[in-house]
Amino acid sequence: MATQTLNALVKHLRHDRGVTLEDIRGDWSVASMSRFEHGDIELADSVIAQMAIPLGLDYEDLIYRLILSEDNLEDWRYLASEDWNEENAVHLLTQLNALKVPGMRNDFLAVATAVIKELLSIHDEGRQNMAPEVVAQLDQYLANITEFSRLEGMLFSLSLEYVPLATGWQWVARQIKMMDKLAVEPQVIRRVISFCAAIGERAAIERQLDIMGKATAEMRCLTQTIPENAMQRYNLVSLEALHKDFADPSPANHAHLIAVMKAGALIFAPEVHQSIVQYTIAQGWATAEDFQ
Secondary structure (H helix, E strand, C coil): CCCCHHHHHHHHHHHHCCCHHHHCCCCHHHHHHHHHHHCCCCCHHHHHHHCCCCCCCCCCHHHHHHHHHHCCCHHHHHCCCCHCHHHHHHHHHHHHHHCCCCCCHHHHHHHHHHHHHHHHHHHHHHHCCHHHHHHHHHHHHHHCCCCHHHHHHHHHHHHHCCCCCCHHHHHHHHHHHCCCCCCCCCCHHHHHHHHHHHHHHHHHHHHHHHHHHHHHHHHHHHCCCCCCCHHHHHHHHHHHHEEEEEHHHCHHHHHHHHHHHHHHCCCCHHHHHHHHHHHHHHHCCHHHHCCC
């Protein structure tokens, strides 16, 4: 068992759930548990199993999270629509199925398996949205998460593409509400900002101005709580300019949108900025003449 990874996972889950070292120590001393979290000592599996209960997990949950947090991270990106690769999806599904043990329950394993199966069906049948029963399974799982692991964040992000916009925004808003009760780290806030940006962009495509406005408003509030990030700041300003242009399509507002889009050349590599411009034109939010 990879102790350095496991102790970091235990420490993360303990802080996430507001659990103290005293709560999880069992027959061990607080000092020993602290040394474990710092990677100085190893603990037997029987001790890990005891601490899983106050952490709010089955022992199997803790071990599965350890395994899934270490392996195949690269495979997960191929589930997103822009990088979709059926061969990788089937391979990942096979690996997840191999982790299942009869009689053991693991919520993440169950929901991840259901989502990948559904994505394979979506791409095979040419559907747009996940089946209601899979959305309900995701909703039940996400309702109990206060902070995503990397894999949970990836699963959440790609799922936003295949659920109704209102459902996706409900999920993001729920995460923001949970964050209000926690002392979260900047990288967690940045991750939620990226969720808001994904919702805002999709709302722009569907011209759902109410949700778009709510997503950008939350982005602005969240960005004020962390050190500034140029790309996230640009995403915020461009979505705000686009929302304003939609809500009041005046020449001045449209000129401001184009000025913001052109300013992206100062942040992104030329080929990346050009792809953003082409995407904007393809969506009908601007014309080629606007950028001449």
